Amino acid sequence: MHFILLIAFVVYIPLAAHAQSDAEPKELLDLRESFERARTSALSPIERKYVDALTALKDRLAKRGDLDGALAVQAELSRLQPPETKAPKRDGRLRLSHLKTVEEFYGWLGTTVWKSPTGNTLRFPAADQMEMTSPDGRKSTYVLTIEKIGAISWAWSSGGKELMLISSDLDSATCTTGAMELLNPK
Numbered sequence: 001m002h003f004i005l006l007i008a009f010v011v012y013i014p015l016a017a018h019a020q021s022d023a024e025p026k027e028l029l030d031l032r033e034s035f036e037r038a039r040t041s042a043l044s045p046i047e048r049k050y051v052d053a054l055t056a057l058k059d060r061l062a063k064r065g066d067l068d069g070a071l072a073v074q075a076e077l078s079r080l081q082p083p084e085t086k087a088p089k090r091d092g093r094l095r096l097s098h099l100k101t102v103e104e105f106y107g108w109l110g111t112t113v114w115k116s117p118t119g120n121t122l123r124f125p126a127a128d129q130m131e132m133t134s135p136d137g138r139k140s141t142y143v144l145t146i147e148k149i150g151a152i153s154w155a156w157s158s159g160g161k162e163l164m165l166i167s168s169d170l171d172s173a174t175c176t177t178g179a180m181e182l183l184n185p186k
Contacts, residue, residue: 054080115183121183130142
């Protein structure tokens with residue numbers, strides 16, 4: 001009997017010591033958590049200012065018709081929000097990052113109705129097509145180009161090019177003429 005207790009004791013002590021050395025002390029865990037909260041709190045205002053400045057730059061470039069510049073700024077904005085680590089909390093809403101293919105993007109775009117700052121209504125009835133209805137009811141159809149998922153463009157009859165950049169939350173967009181209003185949010 002003593003022999004069994006001795007063996008159990010000899011086996012238990014090293015196992016218990018090993019388990020203790022692998023576990024991090026609660027104080028370390030608390031300190032690390034406090035550090036992460038403080039770092040996030042300190043960096044958040046700086047990151048927010050940068051995102052706001054980038055968004056304003058993207059809008060200015062889009063209004064000037066600088067499609068390449070606006071797309072480069074949009075890429076920087078996307079880089080700042082890695083897919084899962086900084087993405088907004090999952091609330092059941094569809095987001096731009098969820099649309100992985102051009103077909104998925106077209107599928108979503110075809111369900112939307114937008115209002116431009118000039119009062120025109122934009123619909124996307126078919127892939128590669130944008131239908132614009134003016135406030136007086138006149139309709140025009142334009143050929144649509146996907147620059148990338150979230151960025152679409154078309155050429156006006158005057159030859160000018162329009163770029164529409166859709167926000168990551170799919171609830172707003174910016175065009176050369178200004179902010180677009182989504183009339184049928186999901």
